[in-house]
Amino acid sequence: MFAASNSQKSLSRWLFYAYILLILVFTLGPLVIVTILAFNNNPSASFPWQGFTLDWFKSSTPDRVGLFDDARMMAAVVSSVKVAVAVTLISVILGVNNAFLFVREKFVGKEFLYMLMLGPLVVPGVVLGTSILAFSHGIANALDSALGNGAGTFLRPGFWLVVLGQVSFVATTTTLVITARLKRFDLSLEEAAMDLGATRSAAVLHVTLRFLGPAIFGAAIIAFLFSFENFNTTYFLSGPDPTVPIILYSRLRFGISPEINAVSVLMMVTTGLLGLAASAFQKEEGLA
Amino acid sequence: MHLSTRFRRGQRLWLLLLPTLLWIGLLFVLPHIKLFLLSFMDRRSGAFTLANYAAFFNSSLYRNVFVRTTTFSIVTTLLTLFISFPAAFIITKVLGRKMKALALIAIVLPYWVSELIQAFTWMILFRETGVLSYLLQYLGITHHNIEFLYHNSTIVVGLVYTSLLFMTIPIINSLDTLDDSLIEAAYDLGGDFWSTMREIIIPHAAPGIMVGSIMVFMLNLGNYVTVTLLGGKNSLWFTESIYNQFIVRFNQNQGAAFGVILLTFSVLFVWIVLKITKQDLTEAM
Amino acid sequence: MPQEIDVSLVHVTKKFGDLVAVDDVSFEVPKGSFFSILGPSGSGKTTVLRMIAGFETPTSGDIYIGGERVNDVPPNKRRCNMVFQRLALFPMMDVLGNVTFGLRRRGGMSKAEMERLARKALERVGLQGLGRRKINQISGGQQQRVALARSLVLDPTVLLLDEPLGSLDLKLRQDMKLELKHLQARMGTTFVYITHDQTIALAMSDTIAVINRGKIEQIASPEELYRRPATHFVASFVGENNKLEGGRLVRMRDAQVCEVDFGGILMSGRMGEPLSPGDTVDLFIRPEMISLRPGRHENGFPGKIEEINFDGSHSLIVVNLLEGRAPITINVKLQHTEQAPEVAAGDLVTLSWRWDAANAFRSPTGKEA
Structure with a gap:
C-alpha cells in the first residue's frame, strides 16, 4: 500500500511495528511494574526485587498490614460496593426510561432536553461535584429549618449525596448505551406481539425489554465501573464513610506503601475484567 | 375511544418525562443555576456583587493559574494528538487483522483502570525512591536518588497517559470508514505518503480528530487527580483553586465564580475552535 | 513494421x-x-x-x-x-x-x-x-x-x-x-x-x-x-452454448473435423484441441447457429419441441432429440425474422448446423454419458 520499493517497504513496516511497540510499552508498562511490585518483598514499594510475598494482600503484623487486614480499606470497599450498586440500579432504570422517552415519544423541546442531558458528561467533575454540593447544602438547610433539625441530613455529604452525585453523570452514559440499542429495535415486533394477543405492556415487557437485555447488562457494567472508580465528583460529596478512591487519594498524598500496589492490582483485575466484559458486549453490539 | 387513547398517550409521555426531568433538573440544571447565583453573591450578606469575579481578574495568581491550566491543556492535547494519530493510523491501515485486535485490546485496557491508579503507577515510577531512579542507579548513570515527581513534565506525561485512549478511539473510528482504495487511488495518481496524508487521510479523519481533541482538552482542563498527585503542591491547576475555595476556605461564592469561569471558558473555547476549523460537531458525533 | x-x-x-x-x-x-x-x-x-x-x-x-x-x-x-x-x-x-x-x-x-x-x-x-x-x-x-x-x-x-x-x-x-x-x-x-x-x-x-x-x-x-x-473453459464461459457431455470420439474426418457418438447419434464438430479416436469429449454448439426446420428431413437431427420461451427479438426453443439411447436436449435460438418458421410446443422438427458451429473438447471428467 505504501509507495516504496521492497526494501524500503519492509523498513517502514518495521518502523511502524517499533512505534506500536513503544506505545504498548507506554500504556502497559506502568501497569505491569505496579503488578510486579505488589508481590515484591520490599517495604519501600520499589525495586530491587527481594523475593515473592503475599504480605501486601494478607498480613497483620505491626509493620506490615495487608489490604485484607486493613479495616479502613475493607470498610471503604464495602461502601464503594454499596454506592456502586445503588448508582447502577438507579442509572439503569433512568437509562431505560430516558431511552423510551427519547426514541419513542414526540414532544416540544425534545432536542433541547437531549442536549441538556449530555451536559453532565461535558462539565468537569469538580464543577459538577461542587455545584451539587452547594445546591444540596442549601436544600438541606431549608429542610432543617422547616421540618426541624436532622430532616435534611440525607442531603449532607455522605452515602446518599454520593449516590445522587454519581447518578447525575452515570445516567447519561446508561441512557446513551440503551438508546443506541432501542433505536435499532424494529417496532413491528411489538406490533406483532400485540397482534398475537399480548397487551401493550406485555409486549413491551416480553419483546422490547428482552431485546434491550444485552444493552441493559452492558450499561449496568459500565455504570458500576464508573461509580466504583469515580473520584472527582465523589470527593466533594463524600462523608464519614469514604469510597476506595477517596481513601487511596488521601493516602497517596502522604506517601506510598506497598499495600497500595496490592489495592491497585486488585482494582486493575476487577475493573479490567468488568471492562473487558463491557467491551466484548459492545463489540457484539457493533456486529448485531 | 379516540379521546381516551390520546389521553393515555399524554399520560405515558408525562410518566416517562417525570423521572428524566427530576434527574436532569435536580442533579444538573438547578445545581448549576445555584452555582451561577452563588457566584454573584456576597459571602456574608448574600447581596448581589461582582466582587467574586473581580477577585479573579484582579489577582495575578488566579489569572496565572488559569492561563497555566489552559496552556498545559492545549499542549497536552496536541501532544496526545501527535502520539495517537500515527498509532491510530498504523492500527487501522497497516496492521493485519490479528495484530490489530491485539493492539486495540492493549490500548483499551488501561482505560478501564481508574485514573487514580493510573496516576499512582506514575508515582511509583517517578518518585525519588521510585523505579526510574532505581533503574538509573542500577545502570550506573547516577549514584543518588532523583526526584522525577512534581515537575511540569510529570504532569504532562500523566495527562497524556490518561488521555491517549480518548484521542485514539475516535480517530480509529473515523479512519476505519476510509476506503483503502481511496489511498491507492491517490498513489495511482502520483501522490506520495505525505501528500496522501495531507489531502486524503487527514481530511477524512478530521471529524475524529476534532471529537478526540475536544474530549481530551475538556478532560485535561477539568482534571484533578492526575495533576494534584503528579504535580503535588505545585500543580497550580484551576480545579485545585475551586477545591480550595470550597473545602479549605469555605468560600462557596468565590469557588462558584471560579466554576462558572471554567465552564464558560471551556464552552466558548470549544465553540471558537469549531468555528475556526469549520467543523460541525453534530456531523462528527 | x-x-x-x-x-x-x-x-x-x-x-x-x-x-x-x-x-x-x-x-x-x-x-x-x-x-x-x-x-x-x-x-x-x-x-x-x-x-x-x-x-x-x-x-x-x-x-x-x-x-x-x-x-x-x-x-x-x-x-x-x-x-x-x-x-x-x-x-x-x-x-x-x-x-x-x-x-x-x-x-x-x-x-x-x-x-x-x-x-x-x-x-x-x-x-x-x-x-x-x-x-x-x-x-x-x-x-x-x-x-x-x-x-x-x-x-x-x-x-x-x-x-x-x-x-x-x-x-x-x-x-x-x-x-x-x-x-x-x-x-x-x-x-x-x-x-x-x-x-x-x-x-x-x-x-x-x-x-x-x-x-x-x-x-x-x-x-x-x-x-x-x-x-x-473458454467454450463454456464465453457466450451461451449447448453443452453435450460425454460423447465418444469415433473418428476424425480430417485434421479439423471429428465425429462424436452420443448414444447412437453421430455429430460432427471442430476439434478445439488435438484429439484422438476413443477420447471422451464434450461438444459445444451455439444456440443461434442451429437451423430449425418444421417436420422431418433427410439431413439433420429429428426432434420434438418441448417448450418455447418468448424473449422479444427471438425465442428460445427447447428441443428433445428423438433418436439415440439417452435423452438429449438442445436449445435453439430462433430470430423473429420474416422467414422464421412458425412452430409450437409438441411439433416435430429437424435441427442442423454446420460442422464449425460445434466445438469439441476433451471432457474434464472423462465420464461417458
Whole structure:
C-alpha cells in the first residue's frame, strides 16, 4: 500500500511495528511494574526485587498490614460496593426510561432536553461535584429549618449525596448505551406481539425489554465501573464513610506503601475484567 | 375511544418525562443555576456583587493559574494528538487483522483502570525512591536518588497517559470508514505518503480528530487527580483553586465564580475552535 | 513494421502464501488497443491488474510499461492510471479537485493551467460545468466519468479499468459501454479492462485474454474467441452454448473435423484441441447457429419441441432429440425474422448446423454419458 520499493517497504513496516511497540510499552508498562511490585518483598514499594510475598494482600503484623487486614480499606470497599450498586440500579432504570422517552415519544423541546442531558458528561467533575454540593447544602438547610433539625441530613455529604452525585453523570452514559440499542429495535415486533394477543405492556415487557437485555447488562457494567472508580465528583460529596478512591487519594498524598500496589492490582483485575466484559458486549453490539 | 387513547398517550409521555426531568433538573440544571447565583453573591450578606469575579481578574495568581491550566491543556492535547494519530493510523491501515485486535485490546485496557491508579503507577515510577531512579542507579548513570515527581513534565506525561485512549478511539473510528482504495487511488495518481496524508487521510479523519481533541482538552482542563498527585503542591491547576475555595476556605461564592469561569471558558473555547476549523460537531458525533 | 507494445507481462507469477493467484502469465498489449482480461471472480484478473498498477509485486517474472521494466517502480511513479471498481473518488474534494489531484502532485504547472486541463478533460467525458459539484451531488454515471477524467487528464500510457461499469444498472451500463469504446478510439490511449462480464468484453475489446485459476486460457479477438474457443473453459464461459457431455470420439474426418457418438447419434464438430479416436469429449454448439426446420428431413437431427420461451427479438426453443439411447436436449435460438418458421410446443422438427458451429473438447471428467 505504501509507495516504496521492497526494501524500503519492509523498513517502514518495521518502523511502524517499533512505534506500536513503544506505545504498548507506554500504556502497559506502568501497569505491569505496579503488578510486579505488589508481590515484591520490599517495604519501600520499589525495586530491587527481594523475593515473592503475599504480605501486601494478607498480613497483620505491626509493620506490615495487608489490604485484607486493613479495616479502613475493607470498610471503604464495602461502601464503594454499596454506592456502586445503588448508582447502577438507579442509572439503569433512568437509562431505560430516558431511552423510551427519547426514541419513542414526540414532544416540544425534545432536542433541547437531549442536549441538556449530555451536559453532565461535558462539565468537569469538580464543577459538577461542587455545584451539587452547594445546591444540596442549601436544600438541606431549608429542610432543617422547616421540618426541624436532622430532616435534611440525607442531603449532607455522605452515602446518599454520593449516590445522587454519581447518578447525575452515570445516567447519561446508561441512557446513551440503551438508546443506541432501542433505536435499532424494529417496532413491528411489538406490533406483532400485540397482534398475537399480548397487551401493550406485555409486549413491551416480553419483546422490547428482552431485546434491550444485552444493552441493559452492558450499561449496568459500565455504570458500576464508573461509580466504583469515580473520584472527582465523589470527593466533594463524600462523608464519614469514604469510597476506595477517596481513601487511596488521601493516602497517596502522604506517601506510598506497598499495600497500595496490592489495592491497585486488585482494582486493575476487577475493573479490567468488568471492562473487558463491557467491551466484548459492545463489540457484539457493533456486529448485531 | 379516540379521546381516551390520546389521553393515555399524554399520560405515558408525562410518566416517562417525570423521572428524566427530576434527574436532569435536580442533579444538573438547578445545581448549576445555584452555582451561577452563588457566584454573584456576597459571602456574608448574600447581596448581589461582582466582587467574586473581580477577585479573579484582579489577582495575578488566579489569572496565572488559569492561563497555566489552559496552556498545559492545549499542549497536552496536541501532544496526545501527535502520539495517537500515527498509532491510530498504523492500527487501522497497516496492521493485519490479528495484530490489530491485539493492539486495540492493549490500548483499551488501561482505560478501564481508574485514573487514580493510573496516576499512582506514575508515582511509583517517578518518585525519588521510585523505579526510574532505581533503574538509573542500577545502570550506573547516577549514584543518588532523583526526584522525577512534581515537575511540569510529570504532569504532562500523566495527562497524556490518561488521555491517549480518548484521542485514539475516535480517530480509529473515523479512519476505519476510509476506503483503502481511496489511498491507492491517490498513489495511482502520483501522490506520495505525505501528500496522501495531507489531502486524503487527514481530511477524512478530521471529524475524529476534532471529537478526540475536544474530549481530551475538556478532560485535561477539568482534571484533578492526575495533576494534584503528579504535580503535588505545585500543580497550580484551576480545579485545585475551586477545591480550595470550597473545602479549605469555605468560600462557596468565590469557588462558584471560579466554576462558572471554567465552564464558560471551556464552552466558548470549544465553540471558537469549531468555528475556526469549520467543523460541525453534530456531523462528527 | 513491428507493433509498439505498451504493456507486457513476461512469465509473471504471484503467490499469496501457498495460494498461487497468478500462474506464469504472459501477454502483450499493443499501443492504442482496447485489451480486456476476462475471467470469473477469483480467477486472478484483479491481481494481474494490481500488479500492472504497482499495488502488488510479482513473486517472479517481469512487467514492462512502455518498454521499461517497472517491477520496482512504485505506483505513484508509473505512467499508468487506474479507474477503481468502486471508483475511489475523493469525497473531501469537489469534482475539479479530484481531476486536478494528479496534476497537482506532478507540479511544475500553474493553477490556471491545471484547471484548464481539468476542464478540458471533463468536457471530453461530457461533464462540462460540473467542476464545483461535490462528489455526492452527482449521479452514478457522472461519477464514472469523473473517475475517467481524473485518470485521463494525466495522459497515461495505459489506463487500467477495474470493472468500473459493474455497479451501474443495465441501461446505463449499455450506454457507458459504447461511450467508453468511443472515448478510447478518440483518444488512442491503451486501455486494459478487467471484467467477469463477457458481453462487455466482447462488445468493447480489440483483444481479450481469458483467465481462469490464475492461468491464461486464450488470447484472441472477440470474434475468434467466440467462434473458435481454444479450451473447454473458454467454450463454456464465453457466450451461451449447448453443452453435450460425454460423447465418444469415433473418428476424425480430417485434421479439423471429428465425429462424436452420443448414444447412437453421430455429430460432427471442430476439434478445439488435438484429439484422438476413443477420447471422451464434450461438444459445444451455439444456440443461434442451429437451423430449425418444421417436420422431418433427410439431413439433420429429428426432434420434438418441448417448450418455447418468448424473449422479444427471438425465442428460445427447447428441443428433445428423438433418436439415440439417452435423452438429449438442445436449445435453439430462433430470430423473429420474416422467414422464421412458425412452430409450437409438441411439433416435430429437424435441427442442423454446420460442422464449425460445434466445438469439441476433451471432457474434464472423462465420464461417458
